[in-house]
Amino acid sequence: MDDWRNGGFGLYVHWPFCQAKCPYCDFNSHVTARIDQTKWAEAYRRELLRAAPQLSGRVLNTIFFGGGTPSLMHPDTVATVIDAAREIWPFSNDIEISLEANPTSVEAGRFVGYRDAGVNRISMGVQALNDEDLRRLGRMHSVSEARAAFDVARNCFDRVSFDLIYARQGQTIETWKAELNDALSMAIDHLSLYQLTIEAGTAFGDRYERGTLRDLPSDDNAADMYLATQEICEAHGLPAYEVSNHARPGAESRHNLIYWRYGDYLGVGPGAHGRLTLGGDRYATETYLQPGAWMEAVISGSGEAQRTLLSKDDASAEFLMMGMRLVEGLDMGRYRNISGKDLPADRIAHLVDLGMVETRDDRLIATDDGRAVLNAILRELLVE
Amino acid sequence: MTELDKIRNFSIVAHIDHGKSTLADRLIQETGTVEDRDMKEQLLDSMDIERERGITIKANTVRIDYKAENGETYVLNLIDTPGHVDFAYEVSRSMRAVEGSLLVVDSTQGVEAQTLANVYQAIDADHEIVPVLNKIDLPASDCDRVAEQIEDVIGIDATDAIQVSAKTGQGIRETLEAIVHKLPAPSGDRDAPLKAMLVDSWYDAYLGVIVLVRIMDGTLKKGMRVKFMSNGTLHHVDRIGVFRPAMQAVDVLGPGEIGFLTASIKQVRDTRVGDTITNDRNGTELALPGYKPAQPVVFCGLFPVDSAEFEDLRDAIDKLALNDASFSYEMETSAALGFGFRCGFLGLLHLEVIRDRIEREYNIELITTAPSVVYHVYMKGKEGIEGEMIELHNPADMPDMSKVDHIEEPRIKATILVPDEYLGDVLKLCQDRRGIQEDLTYAGSRAMVVYDLPLNEVVFDFYDRLKSVTKGYASFDYQMTGYREDNLVKMSVLVNDEPVDALSMMVHRDRAEMRGRAMCEKLKDLIPRHMFKIPIQAAIGGKVIARETLSALRKDVTAKCYGGDATRKRKLLDKQKAGKKKMRQFGKVDIPQEAFISALKMDS
Numbered sequence: 001m002d003d004w005r006n007g008g009f010g011l012y013v014h015w016p017f018c019q020a021k022c023p024y025c026d027f028n029s030h031v032t033a034r035i036d037q038t039k040w041a042e043a044y045r046r047e048l049l050r051a052a053p054q055l056s057g058r059v060l061n062t063i064f065f066g067g068g069t070p071s072l073m074h075p076d077t078v079a080t081v082i083d084a085a086r087e088i089w090p091f092s093n094d095i096e097i098s099l100e101a102n103p104t105s106v107e108a109g110r111f112v113g114y115r116d117a118g119v120n121r122i123s124m125g126v127q128a129l130n131d132e133d134l135r136r137l138g139r140m141h142s143v144s145e146a147r148a149a150f151d152v153a154r155n156c157f158d159r160v161s162f163d164l165i166y167a168r169q170g171q172t173i174e175t176w177k178a179e180l181n182d183a184l185s186m187a188i189d190h191l192s193l194y195q196l197t198i199e200a201g202t203a204f205g206d207r208y209e210r211g212t213l214r215d216l217p218s219d220d221n222a223a224d225m226y227l228a229t230q231e232i233c234e235a236h237g238l239p240a241y242e243v244s245n246h247a248r249p250g251a252e253s254r255h256n257l258i259y260w261r262y263g264d265y266l267g268v269g270p271g272a273h274g275r276l277t278l279g280g281d282r283y284a285t286e287t288y289l290q291p292g293a294w295m296e297a298v299i300s301g302s303g304e305a306q307r308t309l310l311s312k313d314d315a316s317a318e319f320l321m322m323g324m325r326l327v328e329g330l331d332m333g334r335y336r337n338i339s340g341k342d343l344p345a346d347r348i349a350h351l352v353d354l355g356m357v358e359t360r361d362d363r364l365i366a367t368d369d370g371r372a373v374l375n376a377i378l379r380e381l382l383v384e
Numbered sequence: 385m386t387e388l389d390k391i392r393n394f395s396i397v398a399h400i401d402h403g404k405s406t407l408a409d410r411l412i413q414e415t416g417t418v419e420d421r422d423m424k425e426q427l428l429d430s431m432d433i434e435r436e437r438g439i440t441i442k443a444n445t446v447r448i449d450y451k452a453e454n455g456e457t458y459v460l461n462l463i464d465t466p467g468h469v470d471f472a473y474e475v476s477r478s479m480r481a482v483e484g485s486l487l488v489v490d491s492t493q494g495v496e497a498q499t500l501a502n503v504y505q506a507i508d509a510d511h512e513i514v515p516v517l518n519k520i521d522l523p524a525s526d527c528d529r530v531a532e533q534i535e536d537v538i539g540i541d542a543t544d545a546i547q548v549s550a551k552t553g554q555g556i557r558e559t560l561e562a563i564v565h566k567l568p569a570p571s572g573d574r575d576a577p578l579k580a581m582l583v584d585s586w587y588d589a590y591l592g593v594i595v596l597v598r599i600m601d602g603t604l605k606k607g608m609r610v611k612f613m614s615n616g617t618l619h620h621v622d623r624i625g626v627f628r629p630a631m632q633a634v635d636v637l638g639p640g641e642i643g644f645l646t647a648s649i650k651q652v653r654d655t656r657v658g659d660t661i662t663n664d665r666n667g668t669e670l671a672l673p674g675y676k677p678a679q680p681v682v683f684c685g686l687f688p689v690d691s692a693e694f695e696d697l698r699d700a701i702d703k704l705a706l707n708d709a710s711f712s713y714e715m716e717t718s719a720a721l722g723f724g725f726r727c728g729f730l731g732l733l734h735l736e737v738i739r740d741r742i743e744r745e746y747n748i749e750l751i752t753t754a755p756s757v758v759y760h761v762y763m764k765g766k767e768g769i770e771g772e773m774i775e776l777h778n779p780a781d782m783p784d785m786s787k788v789d790h791i792e793e794p795r796i797k798a799t800i801l802v803p804d805e806y807l808g809d810v811l812k813l814c815q816d817r818r819g820i821q822e823d824l825t826y827a828g829s830r831a832m833v834v835y836d837l838p839l840n841e842v843v844f845d846f847y848d849r850l851k852s853v854t855k856g857y858a859s860f861d862y863q864m865t866g867y868r869e870d871n872l873v874k875m876s877v878l879v880n881d882e883p884v885d886a887l888s889m890m891v892h893r894d895r896a897e898m899r900g901r902a903m904c905e906k907l908k909d910l911i912p913r914h915m916f917k918i919p920i921q922a923a924i925g926g927k928v929i930a931r932e933t934l935s936a937l938r939k940d941v942t943a944k945c946y947g948g949d950a951t952r953k954r955k956l957l958d959k960q961k962a963g964k965k966k967m968r969q970f971g972k973v974d975i976p977q978e979a980f981i982s983a984l985k986m987d988s
Contacts, residue, residue: 010785012947012948013950022777066946084873114803194943195689195939195945196942196943197942197943197944198853219939220938220939220940222939223938223939226939242946243941243942243943244943256946258947259945259946259947259950265947267948269946272948273947273948273951274947275947275950284950284951286951287781303492314954315956315958318950318954319948319952321945321953321954321957322945322950325945331919339530351915353916354916356915371941372938372941373915373937373938373939373940373941374939374940374941375940375941375957375960376914376915376937377915377959378956379960379961379964380915382961383961383964383965
């Protein structure tokens with residue numbers, strides 16, 4: 001059995017357009033006035049047909065529309081993609097089809113259309129429950145608008161998640177706890193709670209470099225916020241299942257689990273990445289980043305810009321890096337299969353002594369404290 | 385062979401940047417010794433490092449033919465000497481080979497500490513001295529003031545000082561005339577047995593060791609057999625010649641002349657500077673007074689960053705040592721840094737030059753441990769027998785204090801010239817470094833202070849601090865004065881309860897707490913947080929004198945990591961892995977390389 005079957009098979013569709021670029025975002029997003037939806041729908045369809053022959057015989061577990069802002073897609077465009085996928089791969093009975101949406105009234109108006117196209121899960125970028133902070137984060141919506149859009153969503157879909165960003169400028173542990181409790185009273189079955197990360201090359205990154213991004217919580221305060229987040233969500237029945245993701249048991253994002261369980265995924269759309277096992281070898285795929293360049297490439301045959309064979313070391317490093325994010329931890333037997341060797345026993349013993357990891361039934365699991373310093377754990381485990 | 389009265393041998397004495405090399409370039413150019421198209425800046429500095437840093441490290445020499453105003457042609461031999469204190473021994477040996485000096489002083493700056501040290505060496509060697517005021521093309525030039533200063537500070541007559549701009553060429557002919565008419569011709573007896581002074585020697589990949597000689601008596605010819613008097617070795621002279629400044633073969637060198645010989649000698653170590661070379665049979669009985677060999681005064685460990693490069697480092701050090709007898713080394717093992725070498729240098733500049741050459745010419749990345757001086761550790765005697773004295777080159781080797789009677793440290797006499805307004809800061813700096821003031825005088829608006837200081841307090845960053853508190857206006861020179869007992873102890877540093885040998889140091893007992901605290905605080909900033917808290921302690925023997933705790937890392941995780949991030953984050957992790965590899969592991973603690981040097985820099 002190919003190793004990827006332990007994680008499943010999903011389809012990621014990247015919609016690269018936004019109404020505005022957020023100052024913390026380093027994703028592949030572009031602001032354009034006019035978009036020819038029919039042309040884009042056709043391009044996605046062609047990409048799926050191109051990839052199909054080498055991925056035959058698979059059952060599709062999930063589809064995820066990410067971006068950019070996929071809630072700017074016309075419901076017909078979404079339907080074209082879903083229908084094309086269904087013609088190629090049999091869908092699993094419980095297929096999860098998610099779409100990321102901005103919480104505005106305009107976009108909420110398209111929710112029924114998305115549902116009719118086959119979408120069964122919405123993930124909303126609420127980001128903050130405080131208007132001042134939403135403005136600072138460069139968001140175009142207000143809290144009341146977000147709440148209204150959320151109500152529309154919960155009437156259309158059984159599964160609704162939303163994102164918040166914390167450890168924001170001026171935030172204290174107390175204000176965050178209050179905001180989180182507020183969010184949990186709204187939440188249905190899933191929450192993504194991200195600590196603000198200052199990425200180089202973003203507006204926040206530039207301001208950080210210049211020293212004008214003030215009042216960010218200290219590392220210690222951010223660590224306290226992280227631990228408080230774990231406790232509060234757990235108490236509300238939404239325990240963490242990944243570093244930044246919380247769900248009622250059974251309501252985890254199955255698409256994202258494919259990434260973290262190191263399954264296979266096909267990525268289509270500008271700048272989409274994929275991991276595909278072909279002939280027993282794992283490949284990393286990448287499409288053209290710029291929307292125009294991608295479109296031209298698709299028209300002339302293939303949007304794929306790069307396909308790289310992953311070495312045993314690279315694949316096992318990725319497996320470890322992704323798997324350790326999960327509360328369920330990772331299967332050390334799979335690590336052995338992928339890398340051809342065992343994880344270093346002495347390093348694991350040291351990490352167990354420090355209370356950073358546990359081992360159970362041949363699984364390696366980061367503790368709550370360990371997940372907060374996961375990069376340090378990975379450095380420890382990966383350095384020869 | 386040149387008639388004695390047509391020879392003039394001289395050197396140039398100057399402070400760094402006062403234009404010595406440029407003046408030498410002009411003298412060479414003016415006399416047509418080098419074709420214009422072959423001229424380049426700092427012609428005599430052949431090493432890259434010399435040109436880059438604008439300093440002269442090795443003594444160089446050039447023979448110039450000059451047709452003087454009186455119609456006669458003279459042979460002028462210039463020995464260009466290093467100006468820096470580290471290379472004072474090079475200066476002293478070169479001075480003995482010539483009869484006069486040009487004293488070059490920047491007319492916009494005045495006399496500096498280095499000028500003094502070198503000019504006194506020239507006076508010691510009984511030189512006739514011709515003062516030259518350089519850079520007169522600059523608006524800030526003030527010849528009268530500087531001439532007066534030369535008379536006040538150095539005590540030589542500067543009324544006939546030559547005004548020169550080495551840059552524009554003004555005054556160059558006057559300088560050449562002064563060399564001919566003011567400097568004495570050498571003396572010597574052509575018919576006596578050969579007596580030649582070994583001035584310097586260096587290794588050449590094609591010719592083997594090249595020996596720079598000054599003939600005192602007799603003649604040196606190609607094909608002769610000669611004897612090196614210090615060790616009695618015999619050599620067959622393959623070739624002799626002069627520098628113009630490229631090597632040019634000649635048939636014979638007579639009294640007063642300066643040139644080179646090669647004799648299939650393999651190692652620079654086989655040629656002792658100051659040695660007397662004579663005929664193998666019927667040679668002179670009377671050797672020239674020799675020089676004392678240069679002693680390393682500063683020691684440090686050099687370790688390859690990549691421990692796999694140890695053999696490459698050994699090879700590089702062996703090769704450099706072939707050409708530099710003043711540089712000593714022995715293998716060293718450090719728990720922290722693995723295999724490396726404990727090396728001895730003439731001073732900090734010498735250390736930097738050697739380190740740079742290893743890194744650059746041999747492409748080996750190095751970890752340099754904190755420089756240390758040589759302590760004299762006197763062990764306790766037993767039953768009336770006096771205890772032995774151990775020369776301590778590395779604080780890590782300090783014997784058990786209970787067996788030690790007392791410790792002596794090297795002292796220096798430091799001369800600092802500084803504009804009035806910075807004097808207070810300079811005095812404070814010297815005082816902070818356990819200095820004892822010996823003299824304070826004024827020359828115009830500049831003060832000259834003389835301090836007796838422990839070398840230990842100077843080797844690390846004294847010069848940097850001095851430059852910084854005086855905005856670069858102070859000049860500094862020193863000479864070793866000997867050893868003196870003081871209350872010295874070994875301070876060790878423990879990270880996570882493990883001693884880090886590369887960080888241990890000798891300190892004065894009264895300053896130990898302060899240094900210990902400063903060190904622990906520095907290390908706390910330099911060591912990255914780990915997944916556990918790390919105590920950092922300074923201790924004398926078993927007694928902890930300072931302590932800091934580096935708190936545990938609590939947050940280091942990527943918030944978002946989805947399918948598209950896998951490649952990017954993996955590469956980031958690879959980079960971090962590489963960074964971790966560059967650190968040194970102490971028990972379970974990773975210490976970055978820069979900590980080994982930075983931790984020892986003092987801020988006071």
